[in-house]
Amino acid sequence: MIYLDNSATTPIDPEVSKAMWPYLNEEYGNPSSKYYTLAENAKKVVEEARGHVASLLSCQPSEIIFTSCATESNNFVLKGVAHYYKNKGKHIITSKIEHKSILETCKFLESEGFEITYLDVDQYGQVQLETLKGAIREDTILISIMWGNNEIGTLNNIQELAKYVKQQHSHIFFHTDATQVLGKIEVDLSKVPVDFLSLSAHKMYGPKGIGACFIRKRELGLRTKITPLLHGGSQEDGYRSGTLSVHNIVGLGKAAEMARLHLKEHQSKLLKLEKHLVSALKENFPNIKFNGHPEQKIPGVVNFTIPGINNELIIRSLKEKFAISTGSACSINEPSYVLNSIGLNTLEVKSSFRVSLNKYLDYSKVSDFCIAFKEAVRNLMI
Ligand code: PMP
Numbered sequence: 001m002i003y004l005d006n007s008a009t010t011p012i013d014p015e016v017s018k019a020m021w022p023y024l025n026e027e028y029g030n031p032s033s034k035y036y037t038l039a040e041n042a043k044k045v046v047e048e049a050r051g052h053v054a055s056l057l058s059c060q061p062s063e064i065i066f067t068s069c070a071t072e073s074n075n076f077v078l079k080g081v082a083h084y085y086k087n088k089g090k091h092i093i094t095s096k097i098e099h100k101s102i103l104e105t106c107k108f109l110e111s112e113g114f115e116i117t118y119l120d121v122d123q124y125g126q127v128q129l130e131t132l133k134g135a136i137r138e139d140t141i142l143i144s145i146m147w148g149n150n151e152i153g154t155l156n157n158i159q160e161l162a163k164y165v166k167q168q169h170s171h172i173f174f175h176t177d178a179t180q181v182l183g184k185i186e187v188d189l190s191k192v193p194v195d196f197l198s199l200s201a202h203k204m205y206g207p208k209g210i211g212a213c214f215i216r217k218r219e220l221g222l223r224t225k226i227t228p229l230l231h232g233g234s235q236e237d238g239y240r241s242g243t244l245s246v247h248n249i250v251g252l253g254k255a256a257e258m259a260r261l262h263l264k265e266h267q268s269k270l271l272k273l274e275k276h277l278v279s280a281l282k283e284n285f286p287n288i289k290f291n292g293h294p295e296q297k298i299p300g301v302v303n304f305t306i307p308g309i310n311n312e313l314i315i316r317s318l319k320e321k322f323a324i325s326t327g328s329a330c331s332i333n334e335p336s337y338v339l340n341s342i343g344l345n346t347l348e349v350k351s352s353f354r355v356s357l358n359k360y361l362d363y364s365k366v367s368d369f370c371i372a373f374k375e376a377v378r379n380l381m382i
Contacts, residue, residue, distance in 0.1 A: 049253025073198035080226035089139030152292030153301030183259030206255030210248035270300030
């Protein structure tokens, strides 16, 4: 199987699973227990992992809390800010092409009386600063804009958007969903003034079921107040109760450490493979159309349309040997609202594919895919 669906999830790096192993076996202590070595060991590795996540983002370790996934982080920030600050305003801004964990949370908040503005994106899937400016109101409390899109790979200029918001409307919180970009582009929160950021380990060669949330501290190191999703034993400074998943946290920490150490190398490998894929596809399909921004994009994510070709039939015919997708694994059975929002019609959406690469691939595997893809399209035409 040649796996080309790395925006859905990545394979786990063997270094990551090796680091996790002891904490699934002999080192089973609860980091919230006191005094004895087993608990102290667990606490120590959790703090080391927190340090690795913080180094990846260039923030303080005390600004990171562990969650179960990016879906939880997104729910936590949106509901947490909405509920805590509802007396200051009930208006939230997001974009039309966010992940479902943002859009469905917004829908839920609408049912509670919040008003949500869903911003249009341009033909590449970017939120323009002018569009955002025009949507800000007196009662806006939160803006949530994704850093990189999971279907088309387009990057938003989060630095520009967040800087504007924090300089002109410092009371409005800014959240970004960075799930798809970590380890692939530089994310430096000492330069990008967002208040909250969500991430997940399984998109960067880490385990599933573990994520984190960055919560920026106020002046003088004061905590930002936000209503928790989970109430209980007050772990994670009271932001997120529940016994910490130590083995998963160790896995996230290792994945974050490797993402930081190998960022440049990883980025350049993905870009080389992407270039190879794009030129092979162009050669074989003269009428191909690529979706998303041609330059401001996540390395290794390629979304394209081949007019007249049914994507599901092709993907199924390749399924024994190649894993590619029509779009998000989180919106199965629905035509892509992301492609719709950047102007594709229903027929074009049904002829679109997402191929997302990883560090274990090489030119020959990418070429094998292009040959098999061409063959599958030819068989369909007969
Ligand atoms: N946001 C984005 C942009 C994603 O791509 C995903 C995963 N598809 C998520 C959030 C949800 O991540 P998780 O699987 O960790 O809940």
